Amino acid sequence: MAKKGDVVINIEKCKGCEVCLAACPHEVLALSNEVNSKGYHYTVKVNSGCTGCANCAVVCPDAVITVYREK
Amino acid sequence: MAENLIKPENLVYEKTKVLTDRVMHYCPGCGHGTAHRMLAEAIDELGLQGETIGVAPVGCSVLAYYYFDVDMTEAAHGRAPAVATGIKRVFPEKTVFTYQGDGDLAAIGTAETIHACNRGENILIVFINNGIYGMTGGQMAPTTLPGMKSSTSPRGRDVATMGNPLKITELIAQLPGTYFVTRQSVHTPGNARKTKRALKKALEYQKLNKGTCFVEIVANCPSGWKMTPVQSNKWMEENMFPFYPLGDIKVPE
Amino acid sequence: MKELRLMKGNEALAEAAIRAGADAYFGYPITPQSEIIEYLMRENPVERTGMIVLQAESEVAAINMVYGAAGCGKRAMTSSSSPGMSLKQEGISYIAGAELPCVLVNVVRGGPGLGTIQPSQSDYFQAVKGGGHGDYKLIVLAPATVQESVDYVKLAFELAFKYRNPIMILSDGIIGQMMEKVELFEQQPRLTEAPEWATVGKKPGRDSVIVTSLQLQSEEQEKVNLRLQAKYREIEKNEVRYETHLCEDAEYLFAAFGSCARITRKAMEMAREKGIKVGLIRPQTLYPFPVDAINKLAGQVKGILTVEMNAGQMVEDVRLAVNGKTKVEHFGRFGGMIPSPDEILNALEQKIIGG
Numbered sequence: 001m002a003k004k005g006d007v008v009i010n011i012e013k014c015k016g017c018e019v020c021l022a023a024c025p026h027e028v029l030a031l032s033n034e035v036n037s038k039g040y041h042y043t044v045k046v047n048s049g050c051t052g053c054a055n056c057a058v059v060c061p062d063a064v065i066t067v068y069r070e071k
Numbered sequence: 072m073a074e075n076l077i078k079p080e081n082l083v084y085e086k087t088k089v090l091t092d093r094v095m096h097y098c099p100g101c102g103h104g105t106a107h108r109m110l111a112e113a114i115d116e117l118g119l120q121g122e123t124i125g126v127a128p129v130g131c132s133v134l135a136y137y138y139f140d141v142d143m144t145e146a147a148h149g150r151a152p153a154v155a156t157g158i159k160r161v162f163p164e165k166t167v168f169t170y171q172g173d174g175d176l177a178a179i180g181t182a183e184t185i186h187a188c189n190r191g192e193n194i195l196i197v198f199i200n201n202g203i204y205g206m207t208g209g210q211m212a213p214t215t216l217p218g219m220k221s222s223t224s225p226r227g228r229d230v231a232t233m234g235n236p237l238k239i240t241e242l243i244a245q246l247p248g249t250y251f252v253t254r255q256s257v258h259t260p261g262n263a264r265k266t267k268r269a270l271k272k273a274l275e276y277q278k279l280n281k282g283t284c285f286v287e288i289v290a291n292c293p294s295g296w297k298m299t300p301v302q303s304n305k306w307m308e309e310n311m312f313p314f315y316p317l318g319d320i321k322v323p324e
Numbered sequence: 325m326k327e328l329r330l331m332k333g334n335e336a337l338a339e340a341a342i343r344a345g346a347d348a349y350f351g352y353p354i355t356p357q358s359e360i361i362e363y364l365m366r367e368n369p370v371e372r373t374g375m376i377v378l379q380a381e382s383e384v385a386a387i388n389m390v391y392g393a394a395g396c397g398k399r400a401m402t403s404s405s406s407p408g409m410s411l412k413q414e415g416i417s418y419i420a421g422a423e424l425p426c427v428l429v430n431v432v433r434g435g436p437g438l439g440t441i442q443p444s445q446s447d448y449f450q451a452v453k454g455g456g457h458g459d460y461k462l463i464v465l466a467p468a469t470v471q472e473s474v475d476y477v478k479l480a481f482e483l484a485f486k487y488r489n490p491i492m493i494l495s496d497g498i499i500g501q502m503m504e505k506v507e508l509f510e511q512q513p514r515l516t517e518a519p520e521w522a523t524v525g526k527k528p529g530r531d532s533v534i535v536t537s538l539q540l541q542s543e544e545q546e547k548v549n550l551r552l553q554a555k556y557r558e559i560e561k562n563e564v565r566y567e568t569h570l571c572e573d574a575e576y577l578f579a580a581f582g583s584c585a586r587i588t589r590k591a592m593e594m595a596r597e598k599g600i601k602v603g604l605i606r607p608q609t610l611y612p613f614p615v616d617a618i619n620k621l622a623g624q625v626k627g628i629l630t631v632e633m634n635a636g637q638m639v640e641d642v643r644l645a646v647n648g649k650t651k652v653e654h655f656g657r658f659g660g661m662i663p664s665p666d667e668i669l670n671a672l673e674q675k676i677i678g679g
């Protein structure tokens with residue numbers, strides 16, 4: 001079974017570009033209905049399928065995502 | 072309840088300390104941000120932060136010095152390779168890079184680019200090719216594809232009157248002064264990781280004093296191309312990559 | 325060790341750069357100043373002092389190399405002649421805006437355009453009024469002898485670092501090409517410590533150093549401009565340099581700089597022999613301009629003739645300094661022509677005494 005992971009999203013820095021969404025192999029991420037103080041819909045976690053692969057964080061242009069993975 | 076994984080020992084990816092905490096001014100989804108981070112991570116992983124001097128261009132990345140946490144000089148439009156030459160000649164032991172867009176590097180700064188590479192200046196040139204002038208509002212660049220629309224080629228680039236797109240990276244690779252020339256992208260996790268590996272190699276090669284390392288990153292400009300970021304990345308794969316194929320162009324023997 | 329030598333102006337200036345402890349020279353050949361880079365290449369100062377010399381692909385590249393090296397806190401310089409100096413203007417503006425020290429040498433030839441390779445002073449405006457874009461000033465030193473060309477190189481580096489400002493040595497083809505005896509000052513050490521504003525690699529515990537002339541907020545750019553203006557006022561207070569000859573009893577005054585002042589001095593002597601009481605003021609700094617000295621003399625004399633190898637440039641600054649107190653006229657030859665003492669004396673008689 002794949003390792004379990006988790007992401008922390010710095011929602012204030014997110015620009016809602018959706019590049020991370022396209023990069024996630026497990027469809028963990030989606031844009032929120034809410035907006036941050038800059039007016040961007042920001043990325044949120046919508047399920048617990050994260051494996052901590054860091055794909056989303058690597059492609060995020062704004063270094064919004066921090067990734068954790070079980071040891 | 073699931074176990075809380077968010078603890079320091081489980082950390083696998085966070086923003087490198089070679090990038091500052093400032094929010095970048097780039098448009099949503101713009102490749103500049105990822106390209107910055109790959110270069111910053113390469114500098115970080117090689118432990119070069121304290122000896123690196125960067126040169127920012129004129130273009131969207133003019134404020135790169137706010138984001139890279141290294142000493143930096145902001146050059147006039149196109150002159151970054153000359154500025155980097157001045158820096159490297161007085162500080163041969165430091166790590167020096169330029170970060171330039173296609174208008175900066177391949178139009179107004181063509182002479183400085185070619186001559187720095189031809190002299191084999193021991194610097195890293197990072198070349199962001201997004202096929203357009205982003206900063207000034209989406210005008211035609213030397214790299215704009217045939218038929219591609221921009222605000223100064225509103226009916227599409229007509230090569231008969233506007234000239235051909237310039238594959239400057241292939242040209243640069245011909246010069247005896249260059250040591251490592253490659254073309255990469257940062258739009259997918261795999262490509263971004265490859266770009267970082269190329270940048271790390273280039274920075275390591277700089278220590279060998281064997282010549283200029285040149286890393287082109289084909290990037291999107293969602294605003295200039297008038298597309299969403301995800302669309303722009305797809306368009307880039309379908310249109311830019313056939314003309315600007317990814318991969319190493321010149322590798323050390 | 326000080327040393328006495330017979331040297332060509334350009335070569336003496338190049339030797340002075342090495343002796344001043346310069347770290348880097350970047351240049352591109354153009355007549356009548358190519359001897360500077362040729363001398364440096366022959367002398368190979370990297371072996372003498374570690375000074376770097378590089379022939380750039382253009383004047384544009386050369387000035388930007390200077391910008392890069394100056395940002396590293398090094399003593400960097402370039403030299404050129406008029407058309408090349410025009411090309412450097414964008415870079416000079418960036419250097420002035422980023423407040424970096426550097427030394428620029430313009431061995432002026434006649435223009436406009438490709439003009440002539442013969443000597444001229446027609447880049448006075450370009451040197452003292454800005455040259456490139458934006459509100460900035462260079463300190464402009466105008467040597468009249470080979471000796472001054474040498475001494476001003478050392479002075480220029482001192483002033484450049486004192487004020488973090490580009491300094492221009494405005495020479496011309498006469499001074500660049502003539503042979504004179506010079507006393508060369510002794511070798512100065514190159515800089516060993518980098519100033520805190522220099523890009524040297526980020527040290528732990530300090531912010532990164534940013535060398536830039538960009539301010540996106542108008543309020544911030546205005547602050548930069550105000551800071552620059554305050555610096556220029558300081559320079560105007562401290563750095564005015566000029567020489568006067570026979571001004572004590574003068575009823576008329578010549579004003580001339582550089583090589584033209586030498587010829588004008590001859591004309592002054594001829595006038596004195598004829599009983600015309602004329603003196604000479606020779607600004608050695610064209611910016612800051614000796615406004616007070618000229619204004620004071622204007623209260624004493626019946627008229628001032630500026631003598632220039634151009635169509636009338638310094639005359640405007642003299643008129644501003646005189647502020648209507650007395651008549652000011654210009655006499656010039658240009659396009660590479662050099663005025664003779666006879667012509668100058670004649671102009672004084674026609675335009676000032678008789679006019």
Ligand SMILES: Cc1ncc(C[n+]2csc(CCOP(=O)(O)OP(=O)(O)O)c2C)c(N)n1
Pocket residue numbers: 129130131132148171172173174175176199201203204205206207212292
């Ligand atoms: C001498 C000069 N000419 C023109 C400009 C205006 N200008 C600023 S950025 C730019 C084009 C930048 O395009 P590119 O290098 O492709 O970078 P991008 O903005 O796309 O990242 C131009 C023409 C300038 N600042 N200076």
Ligand code: SF4
Pocket residue numbers: 013014015016017018019020021042043059060061062063064065100
């Ligand atoms: S890639 Fe980054 S900025 Fe874009 S939506 Fe995802 S988290 Fe936000």
Ligand code: SF4
Pocket residue numbers: 005006007023024025026027028029049050051052053054055056057067
């Ligand atoms: S770390 Fe991997 S699995 Fe987890 S959200 Fe990011 S891309 Fe998806």
Ligand code: SF4
Pocket residue numbers: 096097098101102103131201205206291292293294295
């Ligand atoms: S204009 Fe284009 S290149 Fe510039 S920040 Fe926006 S998307 Fe990026």
